[in-house]
Amino acid sequence: MAAESGKIDPMHQFQIQEIGDPLFSIAGHPIALTNSAVWMLAAAVALWAFMLLGMKRQVIPTRGQMLVENFTGFITKLVDDNIGHGGRKYVPYIFSLFMFILFANLLGLLPLGLVGLHPFTFTSHFTVTGVLAIMSFAIVLIVGFWKHGIKFFSLFIPHGTPLPMVLVIFPIELVSFLFRPFSLGLRLFVAMIAGHILLKVLAGFVINAANASPLWGGVVGVPSFVLMIGVSALEVLVAGIQAYVFALLTSLYIHDAEHLH
Amino acid sequence: MDAEAAKLIGAGLAAIGAGMAAIGVGNVFGSFLEGALRNPGAADGQQGRLFIGFAAAELLGLLAFVVAMILIFVA
Numbered sequence: 001m002a003a004e005s006g007k008i009d010p011m012h013q014f015q016i017q018e019i020g021d022p023l024f025s026i027a028g029h030p031i032a033l034t035n036s037a038v039w040m041l042a043a044a045v046a047l048w049a050f051m052l053l054g055m056k057r058q059v060i061p062t063r064g065q066m067l068v069e070n071f072t073g074f075i076t077k078l079v080d081d082n083i084g085h086g087g088r089k090y091v092p093y094i095f096s097l098f099m100f101i102l103f104a105n106l107l108g109l110l111p112l113g114l115v116g117l118h119p120f121t122f123t124s125h126f127t128v129t130g131v132l133a134i135m136s137f138a139i140v141l142i143v144g145f146w147k148h149g150i151k152f153f154s155l156f157i158p159h160g161t162p163l164p165m166v167l168v169i170f171p172i173e174l175v176s177f178l179f180r181p182f183s184l185g186l187r188l189f190v191a192m193i194a195g196h197i198l199l200k201v202l203a204g205f206v207i208n209a210a211n212a213s214p215l216w217g218g219v220v221g222v223p224s225f226v227l228m229i230g231v232s233a234l235e236v237l238v239a240g241i242q243a244y245v246f247a248l249l250t251s252l253y254i255h256d257a258e259h260l261h
Numbered sequence: 262m263d264a265e266a267a268k269l270i271g272a273g274l275a276a277i278g279a280g281m282a283a284i285g286v287g288n289v290f291g292s293f294l295e296g297a298l299r300n301p302g303a304a305d306g307q308q309g310r311l312f313i314g315f316a317a318a319e320l321l322g323l324l325a326f327v328v329a330m331i332l333i334f335v336a
Contacts, residue, residue, distance in 0.1 A: 186320070187319065187320050190324075190327055191319070241312070241315075245312055248313065252313070
């Protein structure tokens with residue numbers, strides 16, 4: 001029965017593993033190349049290769065250039081709609097953010113485990129998404145205080161608030177503002193973790209049912225496998241939506257910093 | 262009750278939050294579609310707001326997931 005068969009550990013896929021010996025050490029902590037770092041490099045290289053398709057700026061675009069220009073046009077429109085005046089200077093940042101997250105999410109979904117190369121979704125770690133969120137939040141703070149100085153705090157008081165209400169509204173708005181980097185990073189990493197755990201749990205059903213008996217394989221394994229295919233398609237959608245939401249919220253927050261309201 | 266059992270029950274109860282988020286996300290997209298079918302011309306311009314609403318509703322469901330994970334693996 002299933003109790004004796006191998007227990008599938010759905011959290012194992014998120015473990016950071018060192019590759020090779022530590023390269024150097026900082027304050028006694030050995031720093032080694034990890035699977036996370038390797039897949040970050042893979043995402044960067046894949047992104048670079050993708051962008052090379054469309055960097056020639058031909059008048060008559062090739063297919064690759066059309067593809068790249070679709071993405072740049074999409075992000076430019078997003079920024080124009082959400083930041084508005086003075087938003088064009090943030091297009092490179094938001095475009096890099098969007099494409100890096102998108103490539104990371106999609107690379108993590110590749111079924112390379114079939115050939116023994118296990119993809120690692122580094123966006124499923126709060127250390128990575130947290131740093132991305134802090135970068136966005138730092139831009140908001142720096143731009144906000146640079147452009148508006150102390151007036152930046154008027155962001156926390158909506159127009160026409162009566163004075164007694166200001167005392168209540170200000171702390172609430174301040175806390176909700178300070179929670180932004182957490183929610184930004186949390187959303188991406190939990191969405192990735194939840195999807196990958198779901199896929200692994202279903203994969204465990206398929207393997208254990210097939211090992212138990214042909215009857216269980218037919219009753220439990222085959223429907224689970226069909227469900228896995230559907231969930232995989234859903235995960236590709238989620239990978240795109242999460243990258244889009246990250247870029248969208250970053251541009252909204254930058255809008256607040258640029259225009260205050 | 263055993264502390265370990267209480268943790269697992271708590272994690273199971275946290276899954277209710279995921280169902281609540283499903284109602285929320287369904288409400289966001291359902292209301293959007295309702296409005297979009299009445300005025301298809303204005304629908305494309307509101308896609309940003311659609312995803313902001315989706316992100317806000319989804320985040321609260323994901324927080325329920327975080328609570329479950331903390332109960333199982335951390336607490």
